[in-house]
Amino acid sequence: MPKNAFYAQSGGVTAVINASACGLIETARQHPDKIGKVYAGRNGIIGALTEDLIDTSQESDADIAALRHTPSGAFGSCRFKLKGLEESRAEYERLIEVFKAHDIGYFFYNGGGDSQDTSHKVSQIGEKMGYPMICVGVPKTVDNDLPITDNCPGFGSVAKYVAVSIREASFDVASMAKTSTKIFVMEVMGRHAGWIAAAGGLAAEKEGDAPHIILFPEIVFDKDKFLAKVDASVKKNGYCSIVVSEGVKNKNGQFLAEAGTRDAFGHAQLGGVAPVVANMIKEELGHKYHWAVADYLQRSARHIASKTDVEQAYALGKAAVELALEGKNAVMPTIVRTSNNPYKWEVGSANLADVANVEKKMPFYFISEDGFGITAKCREYLQPLILGEDYPPYQNGLPQYVVLKNSAVPKKLSTTYNLK
Template sequence: MAKKNAFYAQSGGVTAVINASACGVIETARAYPDHINKVYAGHNGIIGALTEDLIDISQESSATIAALKHTPGGAFGSCRYKLRSFEENQREYERLVQVFRAHNIGYFFYNGGGDSQDTAHKVSQISQTMGYPITCIGIPKTVDNDLPFTDCSPGFGSVAKYIAVSTQEASLDLASMCETSTKIFIMEVMGRHAGWIAASGALARCEAGDPPHIIVFPEIVFDRPAFLEKVKQSVKDHGYCVIVISEGARNPDGTFLADSGGKDAFGHTQLGGVAPFVANMIKGELGYKYHWAVADYLQRAARHVASAMDVEHAYAVGKAAVEFAIAGKNAVMPTIVRNPGEAYSWTIGEANLAAVANVEQMMPRDYISDCGFDITAACRDYLLPLIQGEAPPPYENGIPVVARLKKIKVEKVLNSHFSV
C-alpha cells in the first residue's frame, strides 16, 4: 500500500506555543518515513484545504522546523472558520475529500480548540461515508484552558505566566505612585466563559495582601455593590487596588458587561472594553483616579516569557498526534494527564473527539473563593505547576529569533475553484 501524505493545520486564536505543537508533528512525521511521505500545511487553517492552498513542509530545513518551537503566532496561518453540518453544506466536505484525494492525504492533524476538534471529528466521519477514509487526530490548543478531558490546554500555561508577571510588574508601578496619583489599576484579560486566565493573576502574590486584590470571573455573576465595597476597602487597607477582570464578566441577566454587539466567524459575541467600563464605574461611584490595560494579543503572543512546561506540553501533544495516527487510532485527541502526588508530573492520555467537540470546561466552583473575587488554595495548587520554568528564545541584536519559513506552495492539481 502506497504511503500517504499528512495534512496539518492551525485553527482559531493562536498561542505563544502553538508552533511548538507544529514542530512536534513535523519532526515526528519525519522520523517515520516508512509511514508518512510528506507533510503539507494548510495555508490559513482549514481554508487552505478547501481552496487547495497547501504548503510543502518538506521544503523547510530541520533548523527552520526546530525554530518553530520558540516562534509565537501561527506559522502557517490560522483561521476562524467553522464547518457546518454535512446536511447544511455538503459541498465543503465533498471539496475536502476531493483535495485530500488529489494530494494523497491520508492523515489530518487539526490544531485548535473545541470548534476545531468538532471539525476534525466531522471530517473523520464524513470522509468514511464518502469513500475516502481519513485518519483525523485533534491537537489541543487554547489559551482559555477550557478544553475538557485534558488537565490543561497547551497555550494556557504561557498566558498564565504572562498575566501573573504583568500583574506583579504593574502593581509595583501603581504602589509606588498611589499616595499622590493613581489608586486603581485594572487588567482586562481573555476568557469569554471560563476564568482560568483571570485566575492566573493571583499567582503574582508572594505574601498576604499582595495584589491583585480583586479578580472578576465569568463564572460568577457580577455583584456591583459588593465589588465597589471591595475596591473601597482595598484602597483603605493598601492605598491602592489592583483588579484582574475577565472579558467575559457578566451581569445578573447573563449578558456581558462589555458586549460590542458583533459576532465572530464561529458565532461568538465579540467582547472587549470591560476594563474601561469598570474603571468609569469606579470613578463615578468612588472618585478614584485609575489606569487600565487590555492584555489582548500580547498575552497570547508573549513567547519571550513562555512557560517551559507549556512548551513541553505543546510539543508532546503534537508528537503524540502523529504516533496515535501511525498506531491506527482515529477521531481522538491527545490529552495532558496529571499524575497523583505532591510533585507535579504528567503523561499523555487520549479523548474521543466526539466527546471533546464544542464542550467548554469552566472553573470549578471550589477553585473560586466564597466571596467570588479570588481563587482558593486548591486553584493555586492546580495553576502553579503550569507556569514553571523559563524557555527564552535565542536573541540576535536584542530581538528574539523566529522561524522564517519559505512557505513553498504545493502545485494545484484540481481545475475547479472553491471560494469560502
C-alpha cells in the same frame, strides 16, 4: 506508497502552537515509510477548501526546529467552522476532492473547542463518503477550556504572562498610590471560562499582595459588592489592583462589554471591559485609575513562555502522529496529571466525540468564597503550569523567530472553491 498528511492551525494562536507543529512535523519526518509529505493548510481548514497547501518538506530541519521557540501560527490560522455534513455537503465533497488529489490520508487539526468540532466532523468523512482518513485533533487554547485534558497547551504561557504582568504593574501603582493612581485594571481573555483571570491570582502569594480583586465569568457581577471590595482595598492597601476577564456578565446575563457584533463562530464580540470597570470606580468612588488590555500580548509573549507549556505543546504534537500511526482515528492526545508535588504528567487520549463543543469552566471550589479570588486548590492546580523558563535565542537584544518559506504545493484541481 505512504500517504501524505494534512496539518493546519485554527482559531486564536498562542505562544506555543508552533511547538506542537514542530513536534508533529519532526515526528512525521522520522517515519518516511508511513507518512509521505506533511502539507500544511494555509490559514487553517480554508487552505484545504481552496487547495492552498504548503509543502513543509521544503523547510530545513533547522527551521522546523526553530518553530519550537516561535510564537503565533507559522502557517496562518482562521476562524472558520464547518457546518454539519448534510447542511453543507459541498464543503465536505470539496475536502475529499482535495485530499484525493494530493493523496492525503492523515488529518491533523491544531485548535480549541470549535476546531476540535471540525476535527470530529472531518473524522466522519471517511466512513460517510468512502474515503479512508485518519483524523487526530491537536489541542490548543489559551482559554484552557477543553474537557478531559488536564490543561491545554497555550494556557500555561498566558497564565505566566498574566501573573508576571499584574505583579509588575501593581508595583508601579503601589509606588504612585499616595499622590496619584490608586486603581489599576488589567483585562484578560476568557469569554466563558475564568482560567486566565485566575492565573493572575498566582501573583498574590501573601496577604495584601496584588491582585486584590479578580472578576470571573463564572461569577455574576454585583456592582455594589464589587465597589465595596475596591473601597476596602484602597483603605487597607492604599491602592487596588484588579484582573478582569473579558467575559464578565451582569445579573441579566449580558456581557459588561458586549459590542453588539458577532465573530465568524457566532460568538458575541466584546468591546473592552477594563474601561467599563475603571470608569465605574471613578464615577462611584472618585479614584484615579489606569487600565490595560492584555489582548494579543498575552498570547504571543513567547519570550516569557512557561517551560512546562512548551514541553507539553511539543509532546502533544508528537503524540498526535504516534496515535495516527497506531491507527487511532477521531481522537485527541491529552495531558494527564499524575502528581502535583512533584509535578508529573503523561500523555493520554480522548475521543473527539467527547471533546467537540464541550466547554470546561472553572469549578466553584477554585474560586474564593467572596467570589473575588482563588483558593488554595486552584493555586495547587495552576502553579506547575507556569513553572520554568524556555527563552528563545536573542540577537541585538531581541528574540529571534523563524519565518518559514511556506512554499505552495502545485494545484492539481481544475476547479476552484469560493468561500461563502
